[in-house]
Amino acid sequence: MDLNYTHEEQAFQLEVRQFLAEKLPPEISGKVKSKKRLTKQDSETWHAILNAAGYLNAHWLVEFGGRGWNAIQRDIFDVEANAAGAPRVVPFGLNMLAPVLMAFGSQEQQSYHLPRILDGTNWWCQGYSEPGAGSDLASLKMSAVRDGDEYVLNGQKTWTTLGQHANWIFCLVRTSREGKPQQGISFMLVDMDTPGVEVRPIILLEGTHEVNEVWFTDVRVPAENLVGEENKGWTYAKYLLVHERSGIAGVGDALASIEHLKQIAREQKKDGKPLAEDALFAARLAEIEIDLAAMRTTNMRIMQAASDGAPPGPEVSMLKIKGTVLRQSINDLTRRALGPYAMPFVSEALDIGYNEEPIGPDYANPVAADYFNHRKTSIYGGSNEIQRNIISKLMMGL
Amino acid sequence: MDFSHTEERQMLADMVGRFVRDEYDIETRHANARSDDGFSRAHWSQLAELGLIGALFPESCGGFGGTGFDISVVFEQLGGGLVVEPFLANLLAGTALAASGTHSDVLDEVMAGNCLLAYAHGEPASRYSLSQVETVAQKSGSGYRLNGNKAVVISGDTANKLVVSARTAGGNDATDGISLFLVPADADGIHIRSYPTIDGYRAAEIALKDVEVPADSLIGVEGQAIALIEQVNAAGTLAVSAEALGAIDVGIEMTLDYLKTRKQFGVPIGKFQALQHRMADMMTEREQIRSALINAAGNLQSDQRDWHMSALKNLIGRAGRSIAEECIQMHGGIAMTFEYAVGHYAKRVVMIDHMFGDEDHHLQRIIKLGAIAATAAATA
Numbered sequence: 178m179d180l181n182y183t184h185e186e187q188a189f190q191l192e193v194r195q196f197l198a199e200k201l202p203p204e205i206s207g208k209v210k211s212k213k214r215l216t217k218q219d220s221e222t223w224h225a226i227l228n229a230a231g232y233l234n235a236h237w238l239v240e241f242g243g244r245g246w247n248a249i250q251r252d253i254f255d256v257e258a259n260a261a262g263a264p265r266v267v268p269f270g271l272n273m274l275a276p277v278l279m280a281f282g283s284q285e286q287q288s289y290h291l292p293r294i295l296d297g298t299n300w301w302c303q304g305y306s307e308p309g310a311g312s313d314l315a316s317l318k319m320s321a322v323r324d325g326d327e328y329v330l331n332g333q334k335t336w337t338t339l340g341q342h343a344n345w346i347f348c349l350v351r352t353s354r355e356g357k358p359q360q361g362i363s364f365m366l367v368d369m370d371t372p373g374v375e376v377r378p379i380i381l382l383e384g385t386h387e388v389n390e391v392w393f394t395d396v397r398v399p400a401e402n403l404v405g406e407e408n409k410g411w412t413y414a415k416y417l418l419v420h421e422r423s424g425i426a427g428v429g430d431a432l433a434s435i436e437h438l439k440q441i442a443r444e445q446k447k448d449g450k451p452l453a454e455d456a457l458f459a460a461r462l463a464e465i466e467i468d469l470a471a472m473r474t475t476n477m478r479i480m481q482a483a484s485d486g487a488p489p490g491p492e493v494s495m496l497k498i499k500g501t502v503l504r505q506s507i508n509d510l511t512r513r514a515l516g517p518y519a520m521p522f523v524s525e526a527l528d529i530g531y532n533e534e535p536i537g538p539d540y541a542n543p544v545a546a547d548y549f550n551h552r553k554t555s556i557y558g559g560s561n562e563i564q565r566n567i568i569s570k571l572m573m574g575l
Numbered sequence: 576m577d578f579s580h581t582e583e584r585q586m587l588a589d590m591v592g593r594f595v596r597d598e599y600d601i602e603t604r605h606a607n608a609r610s611d612d613g614f615s616r617a618h619w620s621q622l623a624e625l626g627l628i629g630a631l632f633p634e635s636c637g638g639f640g641g642t643g644f645d646i647s648v649v650f651e652q653l654g655g656g657l658v659v660e661p662f663l664a665n666l667l668a669g670t671a672l673a674a675s676g677t678h679s680d681v682l683d684e685v686m687a688g689n690c691l692l693a694y695a696h697g698e699p700a701s702r703y704s705l706s707q708v709e710t711v712a713q714k715s716g717s718g719y720r721l722n723g724n725k726a727v728v729i730s731g732d733t734a735n736k737l738v739v740s741a742r743t744a745g746g747n748d749a750t751d752g753i754s755l756f757l758v759p760a761d762a763d764g765i766h767i768r769s770y771p772t773i774d775g776y777r778a779a780e781i782a783l784k785d786v787e788v789p790a791d792s793l794i795g796v797e798g799q800a801i802a803l804i805e806q807v808n809a810a811g812t813l814a815v816s817a818e819a820l821g822a823i824d825v826g827i828e829m830t831l832d833y834l835k836t837r838k839q840f841g842v843p844i845g846k847f848q849a850l851q852h853r854m855a856d857m858m859t860e861r862e863q864i865r866s867a868l869i870n871a872a873g874n875l876q877s878d879q880r881d882w883h884m885s886a887l888k889n890l891i892g893r894a895g896r897s898i899a900e901e902c903i904q905m906h907g908g909i910a911m912t913f914e915y916a917v918g919h920y921a922k923r924v925v926m927i928d929h930m931f932g933d934e935d936h937h938l939q940r941i942i943k944l945g946a947i948a949a950t951a952a953a954t955a
Contacts, residue, residue: 178584178644179577180873186576249576456942463941464893467867467886474866478578495859568858569851573831 182249190253197261200226206262210437212543214527215264217342223264224297234271234295241279241291248480252428252473259429260436267339268424270294270301274347276420277364277413281405286366304334304348304367304391305414312563314349315358315411319393321350321365328352328365328403330373330396336557340376340389344369348393349414352407364410366402373397381553383546384524421558422493426476426500431469434507438462441514441540452514465506472499491571494564501554501561508548519545578869580648587630587640588648594622595656601916604657605775612733613769613777614660622660623688631666636673637683643875646810647817647868654821657923659776661691663814664730668692668738670810671755671803675795678757681736693734693760694811695725695781696804703932705804706750710783712741719743719793721756721764721786729930731779732769734760739783743798750801755794762786774922805881812884812931813871816891819927820864823895826902826920827857833906833917850905857901860894882944885937891927892934899924 182190205219227233236251237243246254266272275294278287293299310317319332330350340346346367353361367374373396379388405413442453442462452458476496483489512519518537525531526542535542555561569575580588599618607615622628630645632638640646646666653662665685669692672682684690701707710723721741731737737758745752760767764786769779795803834845834854844850864887871887874880899921903910910917928934 178580178869178873180870182576459942460938463938464889467889467938467941468863470870470883470886471863471867471890474578474870475862477576478862478866478869481578492862494855495862498856499859499863562852565852565855566848568855569845569848572858573845573851573854575831575834575845575851575854 186249186253189250190257193254193257194261196230196232197257197263200230201261201263202226205264208529209262209264211540212527212547213529220264220267220342221297224266227266228295228297233266234275236272237275238279241275241287242295248477251424251480252477255424255429256432257429259433262433265430267300268421269303269338269343269347270299270345272424273303273417273421274301277347277404277417280416281364281413283401283404285401286404290366299345300339300343302337302340302343302346302391304337304346306336307333308335312560314414315362317349317351317358317362319348319350321352321363321398323352323400324397326400327397328400330365330367330393330398332393334391334393335379335388337376337389337391338387340391341378341386346374346391347404349410352410359411361408362410362414363407364404364413365398366404367393367396367398371396371398381550383522383549385546385550387550418559419489419493422489422497425493425558426472426496427504428469428473428476428500431472431500431504431507434504434511435462435466435469437540438507438511438514441511441538444538445514445516458510458514461510465503465510468499468503472496472503475499491567494559494567494572497558497564498555498561505551505554508544508551511544512548515541515544522546580644584644584648587645588652590625591627591649591652592655594625595652595658599656599658601657601919604659608659608771608775613730613771614733619660620688623686628662628665628669628688629686631662632669632673632682632686636679638673638686641673643813643872646813646875647872650814650817651821651824651868654818654923655825657775657822657919661693661730661733663811663818664693664728664734665691666814667694667729667807667811668734668736670807671738671794672757674803674806675755677794681757690736691730691734693728693731693737693779694807695728695731695737696740696807697726697728699724699726699780701726703936704748705808706753706801707748708740708742708753709747710739710741712743712754712756715787718787718789719756721758721783721788723783725781725783728779728781730777731760731781732767732777736760737765737781738794740800740804741783745798752798753800753804754797755800755803756788756792757794758783758786758788758792762788772926774926775919808931809875809880809884812888813868813875815927815930816864816871816887817868819891819895819924820861820868822920822923823861823864823898826899826917826924827861829917829920830854830857830902830905833909837907844905853901853905857898860898864890864894882941885932885940885944888932889934889937889941891924892937895924896928896934 205223208215234242235244236246239245271294278290307317307319321328321330346369348365348367349362350365351361352363373394375392377390378386379390381387443451445452447455479489479492479496518541521536523542629638630640630649633641669682669685672678685692698709712719712721737760739756739758740753742752743754764784766782767779772778834850835843837844867887867890871883874883902917903921906917909915
């Protein structure tokens, strides 16, 4: 064991810092740091900058153009990028679909789709959940019926994050109703410009348009868009979910959020003194920092244990639980740090171009919305209760 | 960064683990604890011969280890067997000698298993403070005369020599003016009251009344022992936390086993989701403790030592206690019996919260220390 960075790791950290200092546009990092809304253009700009530098897919296998970053390198990049105010990269194509295509896709699918994920031609979204299939994902009903060289898709997907920006969607569809529900599922790639695909917004409790319903009415998809074998989609779906969870600890985001909280706590006053000096507040914050320091190491240990390129095991469910709960507790403490000024919420003030005076401190407006928005994290990607089921079954044999 | 053990350290861990598994079952442990000495001298000699005491001290002092990871690896395995032999006491007192660079002949005897030490620092009123020392050492001829009371001295009843802290200058809570002395346990004026602890170990209240010691019994520099004391405290915190993790591992393993075999309502109770989810949380917290232990072990010699020790000890107090309580709860009535082992593991984990500062003590110390730098690499 050695917690020191090697010379290579130090050099890498320096390289990343330099890249961020030179290439991260200040207007984008400014928005991230002040919690303003990012536009589609912002995401695409940052995506392109990362791609040009070779950082976008650095965690991909070398044979697919990646650099095969290890857990330490991923941690360094994650922490540095978040500290600098870099936006989160939209993960659906890059971190979810891509590993599935690398492992199970045809050569044609790999050579067609992987470059288009990188160059931003295709913005992917995820068609997993349905109104009747949440935690019980395998009960999904959306049907795909083979008709000559095509499949005909009918049904509805929901909670489709940023589906309003996407032009492709990967879907779990039902191709058979025989046997166990898991046995009749297939994994399908769908061009959203195909007739019969309709995206309808869902407005979240804090008022933002982040997720959608996607409706499919007699949507005809070429048979070559089936990934792997028919009725084997559940295997691919689970493989994807493990990859989805591999960045889920959110260490860099948590560290940046704690810095933000501390700044607020230094400015907010309680009984005439900075809130940061309040014993009870300081204790709550210290507990979070203790848990986070441990989780950063847990994250690197679990990721490192998964050999290069191999998906991490069920241990990653522990990271999902710990990572989401920890970040929710930071959101919660930030909200409470504001006192009454957590209440005012002017949605327009989150957009660039809003010129009116802020109500209360300028950092207050997005905080409660952020808190409510982040309740999603212990629900999505397999709810934390599902994660506990996975740990029970796969790690403990219960 | 590298999260795997070196081959040598893995061998050390395996060796201690094998000893516990093959020769130190819970009955043996209880028998050792119940014996007159409160431990087995035969086992102590055997472990000394295996080099286990030497592993706790650096090569510069005649040992062959002494890093944070050597200490954590040894004590984690000892914790898995609830080993009552006086490793902790000798780590503490031995660390004071090793760090001061004085009394190396005594340390040699300790590593050979021929001399037992204990660390008499805490006092009836000091709680977890390191600088609250009321015991005084007055100049007396060419030496010193010691007067005062030492509290809950672990293994203090069987030690041949005591490392005693006493004030040579300054007020009761001053960090300056504290000195350490190496004192024969049978010196005139020393009264040792031995007693068992709730978790099966031995400790002592030690009264010093006009104890005369020569000048060369001083450990390190007169009046400047606080740095040594802090170093001892860090090593002790690391050791008992590793011990707690070893005990937690066994507790979780036993509980998991029980969930798979105990039947109620016609099924193994592990089929109940109410228990599964709590067990999953215990697994997660256990990994958090393991990570905090790695962070602390890797920083034993760094300038971030105190932050990581406090983070670890807070987590042992907070998450460790919760795991210990859940191990008892999920077992049900059987865990309440003395005969069944899981309760003894739980007792050890909870009592470790009372050594070197509890959960609250370390939370407050974290607040005083401020945050570690978010993006700085740890240095070992």
